[in-house]
Amino acid sequence: MRNKQLRTLMLNKGITQKMLAEHLGIHHQTVNDKMCGIRPFTFDEVVKICEILSIENPIGVIETKT
Numbered sequence: 001m002r003n004k005q006l007r008t009l010m011l012n013k014g015i016t017q018k019m020l021a022e023h024l025g026i027h028h029q030t031v032n033d034k035m036c037g038i039r040p041f042t043f044d045e046v047v048k049i050c051e052i053l054s055i056e057n058p059i060g061v062i063e064t065k066t
Contacts, residue, residue: 003036003037006035006049008052009055013052015052017031017032018031020049022047023052026047046058
């Protein structure tokens with residue numbers, strides 16, 4: 001699962017799911033659902049995550065559904 005890389009990056013930066021949720025303006029359970037692949041990340045969320053975690057290319061790091 002690609003979101004495993006996202007979890008690793010978050011851990012390395014000291015960012016919890018709750019902190020990420022606050023940055024994204026969504027509930028922490030929603031972040032959990034998205035990281036588990038139950039719900040897709042939106043484009044805007046991916047952009048914000050890239051900014052927060054200094055990710056240059058989200059392909060292969062953040063799983064989205066098209």
